[in-house]
Amino acid sequence: MDTHETLKQLKLGEDTRSALKSYAAQEGIFLKQLYRDAVSWFLASNDPEYLASPRDGVYISIWLPDPIVMEVKTRAEEDSQPQNRVIYTSLVKYLAKKSKKII
Numbered sequence: 001m002d003t004h005e006t007l008k009q010l011k012l013g014e015d016t017r018s019a020l021k022s023y024a025a026q027e028g029i030f031l032k033q034l035y036r037d038a039v040s041w042f043l044a045s046n047d048p049e050y051l052a053s054p055r056d057g058v059y060i061s062i063w064l065p066d067p068i069v070m071e072v073k074t075r076a077e078e079d080s081q082p083q084n085r086v087i088y089t090s091l092v093k094y095l096a097k098k099s100k101k102i103i
Contacts, residue, residue: 006069010084011057016092023099035062038094039087043071050081051089062087 012020024034064072064087076083 003065003067005063005065007061007063008069008072008084008087009059009061010088011053011055012060012088012091013054013057016095017058017060019095019099020091023095026099032063034094035087035091036064036068039064039068039072039090041094041097042086042090043068043075045093047089047093048079049089050079050085051092052085053088 020031020034024031027034029037069083072083072086075081076086079086
């Protein structure tokens with residue numbers, strides 16, 4: 001089955017970007033897979049606490065499979081949060097949990 005993907009944009013701080021790249025390299029996975037894993041993990045967690053992207057962050061673009069994007073959209077609507085905040089929170093909390101690094 002061929003899954004379509006959607007491009008999403010969000011702001012990340014340089015420390016977060018570097019930490020994500022380092023973690024992906026350490027695990028031997030592509031960033032694309034890390035993004036998918038992180039968002040899926042966060043959506044399954046039902047964690048109600050969200051984090052805001054840094055104002056001085058740099059926009060990055062990530063591709064996510066449409067089924068994950070639909071879950072992000074649903075969660076964002078349910079929790080009255082922007083979709084990019086759901087994705088940003090996913091990345092930061094997943095990295096903190098898996099790498100034991102607070103960023």
